[in-house]
Amino acid sequence: MSKLHLTLNLLLLLFYTLSSAQVGIGTTSPEAMLDVNGTFKVRSTVNENDIEVIQDSILVISKSGIVNTVLANDIIDVALPTIVKASFSSGGPQTLSLTLGSSKIIFDSEEVDNNDEFDLTTNTFTAKQDGIYTISGQIKISTTISVSTNFGLSIEKNGVLIAE
Structure with a gap:
């Protein structure tokens, strides 16, 4: 097998592995598509103005460490189960x-x-x-x-x- 053929096979294998595998940062056994063991930092964000996105844009971390979205109304119902203004x-x-x-x-x-x-x-x-x-x-x-x-x-x- 030629070096070029072997290199192409390794690149294809690496590409396939990276495109379908879970990636871990700080862990050798990732449990999600991206599994970060440690802190992470977001250096900048975009201000969201779309009301449809804003209504469901709250991120929470589950007990197992998975980041999920939660409806804003669900957060309000848990934090303020009753609110009346008359x-x-x-x-x-x-x-x-x-x-x-x-x-x-x-x-x-x-x-x-x-x-x-x-x-x-x-x-x-x-x-x-x-x-x-x-x-x-x-x-x-x-x-x-x-x-x-x-x-x-x-x-x-x-x-x-x-x-x-």
Whole structure:
């Protein structure tokens, strides 16, 4: 066999091996197409503007070290299993009496409700899972109100006051 023929066969074998084999950096037994044992560095990236790509462009590393993509909504559902933001319109049916001691504010608009837990018709939040919830509110008072009083937020569970 000639040297040229042997060289061509070795090049073809090497090309075939590289095109179909797994490559390891820092390992002699790669378990993926590219298996890096150690850190790696990305020196530059391109800013992605395509909304279809952005919706599913989060990379995560599995327990076995494999890099995968995860839907952005799945990340939000795990990190924030419940998030509700409701409001009421200024022209809505709000009648607050400062002499009653308390008044229920009826929210007529939902901005966010990722688990469909707030019912606008009954004005009730029903959690789908046990947990610790953070509830916050904001009250904006007009300068025309001259009554000295306390404003706050109370939380009821099944009609029973549990916090204020």
